[in-house]
Amino acid sequence: MADAEVVEVPVLIVGGGPVGLTARALLERWGVRTLLVEKRGELSPFPRSRLVNVRSMEIFRGLGLAGAITAAGFAPEYGRVRFRDTLHDRDFATAAMVGVDAPVPESPVTGVVTSQDRLEPTLLAAADAADPADAPVRFGTELVDLTEETDGVVASLVDHRGGTETRVRARYVLAADGANSTVRQRLGIGTAGPGAMGNFTTVVFDADLDRWCAQQPAGVYFTTHGMFAPLYPEGGWAWFVPTPEDTASADWPGLVSRALGPGTGVRVDVSRVQHWVMNAFVAERFRHGRILLAGDAAHAVPITGGLGMNAGLSDAHNLCWKLAGVLNGWAGPGLLETYEAERHPVAHRTLQQAVANTQLMLRVQNRRREQLRSGEAAPERVELPWSDRYFAQLGLVLGVTYRSGAVLADGGGTDSDGGGTDSDSGTEYLPTAEPGRRLPHLWLTEHRSTLDACGEWFTLLTPDPARWVRRTAAPWPLRVEPLTDEHTDACGLGPYGALLVRPDGHIAARWHDRPPGDSALHDALAAVTGSVVPG
Template structure:
């Protein structure tokens, strides 16, 4: 019998990130993946800045950038009749404006999934105590109140191994067997349009090097598709939009037919093309009505399927497990009540619905489900700063302070940094010795207490709380030379006075805030922690 605290079913970016994060929290896990290795096709490509913040906090962002396309290789979005012919329009995505770049210490990254997964796998395998088993599938499972039990099957030998796990994270993708076995209801619209992805080799340099872009939309009366940049030179994807509208069936996409379409879209009839792989698929916009069922948690595409327009699928999944793993660790380590785990659904499921609906709206604005030509997307497309950074959680894992949310005209495109409880803790540059760091760099594997320069009493309270709470690190910004607010922005960004304090969760979201000091900082901090961790006062 194999016994593990956490079993992760699925070894894509979401499952691999879950393994890495659990190890960083000191939790043993086992990841099983039915395929013999990591992805062999690009699949998702865009990693937004919020996800890159997570990867930065765990020390893998540089390796991911090295594996991806060099910075500056995708500064535009371009619409053309053909790559070699008339250009219709080009745009600079709103995510890359100076105003939007200023809210984070990182930039987004284009790294194809078959380049990304080996990087996360390498770090997950070296992190420990988590382990990974490829070519292994969870073939059955059942639940009892205190565990998940079932069988793991080696896909080469057929050997079966019984297992027991306290918790199961299902990160198996859109065809998740776990989700189906649990009879979870999916909310939304299924199979809203069809597409075909073609992976190919061709040298397109002369038609793209003067206008480097992540996406080149081709608009013709009898062909609508998108060239997807992978390495920016000779490795590309070509996405056919709604082929059924042209009477094309999946079986029609032979290498010869695909080559003909690529040449037509490029406007180069003698282009040398090598078709590597063809993948027909259906886009859906559906979200699970439950992210937690007993001891099982759905994450990534197992919890939400969304059109790729906006590039939110992979990012939302990674952020799911970023939210979940610290909570599982706190419960397993006896520092939180199991009720804390209910906040995973409360926080991530509503956000999943919002992101999925906006991805669908993006797609519909571009005519994905209707035979239209020269359809430019709505202005929100690739300008979704509010969706990337503006999630504001309401759950038992957040202690509200009765302040109103930041006022914005459009919550999709606009983001106003705020340390209101439930919000992402804002990025502020600080100085530590000769080094410039971001507040974002302080978060990761523990709770962080950020006090004003006159908040030493808060830091003393944090030290006194001791080991009965999750790991808690405290800083008084500007109190000594350890962290200096050189630009004088921290107090206004975090909305506290010089004797106030903010408590930030391991996932970088504000859990609690006190604008000023308290008569008894120790009691105030202890009460806040006990409340958000679901601990009874008697446990204090």
């Protein structure tokens, strides 16, 4: 590549799925230039991920995208799963996706059932709306090699459409290139977990199924002949099934028709077929020098429960403000070490929950099969082996606790004893303003949440702004936000206390009452960001 074009950019993003596109939008908000490369020639035409959970919608609310994503998705009543023998039979079990089927008091937003191919164009346009020249995207461009240097990374790219070669010099590389990540493999980073859990096929088709589904909507219908999911509010379906042995000669319209059940007489028009592997693993490391893994490149989880993409979006949210701080000079490079410290334990917990989801789903279906085989009269309902809150995972989604050098314990020291969540089951969430936790949602005004006070800055929430605003915060971006007396107890604050909230909405420090000294805020910001700034 001696004669290859040479491009210099602060951050190279590898992978144009939801995680890479969200990272691009977040970094653009921070004024960080990026180049995103995607080896596919276009955005994925397949539905793939089906659920944007409540925490991801909070992230998109901060980017100003929540309204567009909700408008393109399904109505809240589709936030439900249904179990049937065939699609045209009655439900023998059903469960709500809490936080999706209706609003929850713990958040200002509601999750959305939508297809990934509807989500990605919205994310692509998010950074383009500002200045696409500052955040270019190259489709049909594959990373083929990368080399770390002292002050950056050199990546070799090939454009498969024109055959041109490019050499990119980046300060950092964010690898969001999927479960079969080229970057992870080239770095020799291993994985832990079950690994490949089976080969599956997604068949996208059109058919008129309203007579069985319109009055009982759901985001997913589990049947004994595969999983059916509506794709778009205006129509379209997907059938998810273990991959048949002879895919080359498979009669896909016939297979879908038979899976719908005998005697349906429904015309099936198949438009796309995709074969894929269900993976279950967590990378041994999320960082290799200046190269950082996110999304499926860092952790791939089974699809049951809709946790995988959403965990990847939280990766990007956690990482991008740290990259921006280092690149913009108000954070030390050591801040990036907290990314793995905070997200790696969450990835393991997410994998455990997704595997448990799959096992529980299979238990429901197997129990039904046993009833049918035994010839016993089937009951009206099959008791679900989970609570109604199971599919919400609110404890895992909203209750994540970060422990790292970017969190100061209530006593004032860094909290670096590992990470995790506040619940063994992942189903229950108890809001708290403890350091390391997501800032509780409280309404500051009729339409403005405490979470809306967070953005491309640190936020200081306090009932006594005058006392705190005098305390220097330079060079860190900081906004001081008044907190009404009605919310101080919920945040564990006295009349002169304060919460220091990171740009990702997690609490960095808490002073229950008046600060211990004039430099308390300065010292906390310096400790959290790993900066060396004179007080």
